[in-house]
Amino acid sequence: MRVKHDRAVDTLRAQLAAQPAGAPIRLAKPTSNLFRFREPPGRQALDVSAFGDVLHVDAAARTADVGGMTTYERLADATLPHGLMPLVVPQLKTITLGGAVAGLGIESSSFRNGMPHESVLEMEILTGSGEVVLARPDNEHRALFYGFPNSYGTLGYALRLRIELEPVTPTVSLRHVHFTDEAKAAAAIGEICAGREHAGERVDFIDGTVFSPGELYLTLGTFGQAAAGLSDYTGREIYYRSIRTRSGDRLSTRDYLWRWDTDWFWCSQALGAQHPVVRRLWPRRYLRSDVYRRIVAFDRRHRLSERVAKLQKAPAREPVIQDVEIPVDRLADFLDFFHTEIGISPVWLCPVRLRDRQTWPLYPMDPETLYVNVGFWATVPLDSDEPDGAHNRLIERKVVELGGHKSLYSTSFFGEDEFWSLYNGRIYRELKQTYDPRGRLPDLYDKCVRAR
Template sequence: MDAHNNAVASISKRLQKFYLQRQPFRVYHGSTNSTRTSEKNSDNTVDTSRLNHVLGVDKATKTALVEPNVSMDSLLDATRSAGLVPLVVMEFPGITVGGGFSGSAGESSSWRHGPFDSTINWIEIVLPNGEVVCASKSEKSDLFWGAASGFGTVGIVTLLEVQLRDAKGFVELTHYHTASFSDVRKKIQDELANPAVEFLDAIVFSPKSAVVCSGRLVNTIPIGSKPRRYLRRQDPWFYLDVQKRAELAKKPVVDYVPLIDYLFRWDRGGFWVARHAYKYFFTPFNRITRYLLDNYMHARVMYHALHKSRLSDTYIIQDVGVPFDDADGFFNWVDQTFNIYPIWLCPLRLRRDTPDAAHGLHANFADPNYPEFMLNFGIWGPGPTDYQKLVHLNRAIEQKVHELGGNKTLYAQAYYTEEEFWKSYDRPAYDDVREKYHASHLPSVYDKVKVDEDAKRKAMEGSRMPVVLRNVRPFQGLYGVYKAWRGGDYILQTKKTSALTVKPSKRDS
């Protein structure tokens, strides 16, 4: 805690200096799993990269005290040593606790527990004037919910208490194949009503083929069964394995997946986005090439390469939630407009349980009339080569989701005009929090997530790649791969070390 407190004091002092001048600042986290880059600049940047430790795991209260730059794999290393696991674990090992809290992250257990921010008990946050305060769901709840999904525009979160639950060794995962979108949507709704289900998502491979993946934690597997693995070089990619086996079977397929393999099942291949890299680089896509190129097919490496190459600027990368009543119509529109497959489906419980949550960007989530569940669509794939057409398609998604009363996850680039953006998000509630806690002079969430054409142009001009090759296939992508390789062992799947103290429960002592 001494090292933590010293780091927080340093951040506080730096923010005080900026606040006296009413100067906006940037936060350097050290890494990113967003579509936006994270750059270090000494002039107006606050470096929080040292805040990457698990400070304690309490077995009695089933909580973990965690700094914001702790990655999901490091957090799981710490909690599993105490026999515990977070209620919601984001799908990529490199996603951080702070990023999940500030960015509305959700996964297959979020239909039960809500987004990751709903599983946080309290936060320590340095306000823009340098004041260090704690906020929870019951004390300073306006600040807590204002910072949740706030993308760092209310202050700098420096510590979080994460809720945990008892861990088990395996996820019993049942795959149900369906032959139409309406069938997959109905099956998801049936599983939502099943109290035994703990994890739930689906993959749509085409209008006539989809698989619902429904899971629960178990400690043992039946005699004669073998664990289904997904994290080793020789293992299949999760979505390919599910597609092949579920489509061939005439009945539900049941697997027993080791817990960590399940939680990070999407890491190899980045869901399925990495498949596009094989096509981009004119490389055969088969078991041999996936085996040989495995180091480069993990999310940490892919994000690094995408940022350095700027190829992410040419992709459609959207996560949007729509009410279940409108899901069939939205799917038909996506199918006709984009024809991008597979599509990830994940039910999310977004409605908050208490009026005290009616603050910040998503104050409407606390409205009792707000839908309890949304169906999230993950739409990811190469866009048109014409940039204006790419913008048009992204804007079409945003407008369609707004029309249906849905919600867009803002980790991806936003193409809204400012007026359109604030029609979809609660500006008065968000501004109230920022005014009260001295953050009004900072850029807003809209300023932070909108596509910045000038920044994209400057990044390309600052590249060391020859001008004639910057946007030429495959040289643009090769530059990103080269930068990922130069990133060294950290990029190739090593993890930051976390300091850990495990507090024994009364029974253990």
């Protein structure tokens, strides 16, 4: 596999050399989990389909060499037979390893393992200058290694990554712990993450679901061996609904990793996929987040929902699709604001702390702080005098006020000066000058805010 990979690198270099001098570098990718929709790349886009394989799993060393365009679904399928998994497996199957490292990722093991980029040992990166460099934490490309997370393909693209793996068992047992007070739930998150246990039982995974003010659940997962009585949420049954009706559950480890994907958390409801009749008719193989996203992209591109709303004289709606990190001691404040001003439910909670207290300059989280990722994905009606983006701007201001951070995979509205103060413009400009001096890759602000 490594010989095949090296040949693919040579082919990619030839593709790049054949492009007109100074032409922007873009990739032809079959999937995306970004919510900054734009026109598909043209014919000059680089074909990176050859970088979607797991090259090698070293079970003894607990590492894997993986192509940067490899989806986590494929990666998990390659590592689980060895009794191993990546330290953090983002919740949607078609998120790629390179995408999760360049654009950040999170899941229920993040309270102990941080984010996906923290388990990377080395990266082979195609830079904007056309070079392929090996970036490690201890070599001459150390600055790129640490600056690559949150760069969103504006410094280069990861072609190969070597990552750490951790051992798993066949199943994960779940406890859904009900809370009626958000401040008490936040305090419990802090205690559970600090001690990695609850009520005398080990906790290997933790996330939460807020259904409404005063109704939220922390879901605590523990690796186990027992294979009897496993639940299946890949067909008729819907995982997030089970949280309200079951105090405990058990899934295979693979199904636990993808428990949110079948219904893209709860977003499949907007597409009718949770209606009992539609559910029976919808082929199981298409109950997937990437299918739903393609439907959303088609709708956005052709403005179908917008046209129907105008015909019905319904108010315009603003997409509010964001993930933000809030310090755990300000979580209750953020949720109170969110319920009052935004009103989306359910909301996902996922604690995260930097694994090795190592700072990453383009997403400068405090290494001593436990954060809680708050994820929300819906649309909100706009009043007649409200501009598009009003709710997203309100959220951005609140996140900054509370000392939090906002992921950049979706729409952003920060002014340029504020953006660079939040995402370390000085370090970014130094890296940009070193690895993309001719600007063949987009600028981070242009890509994430101006959507260029």
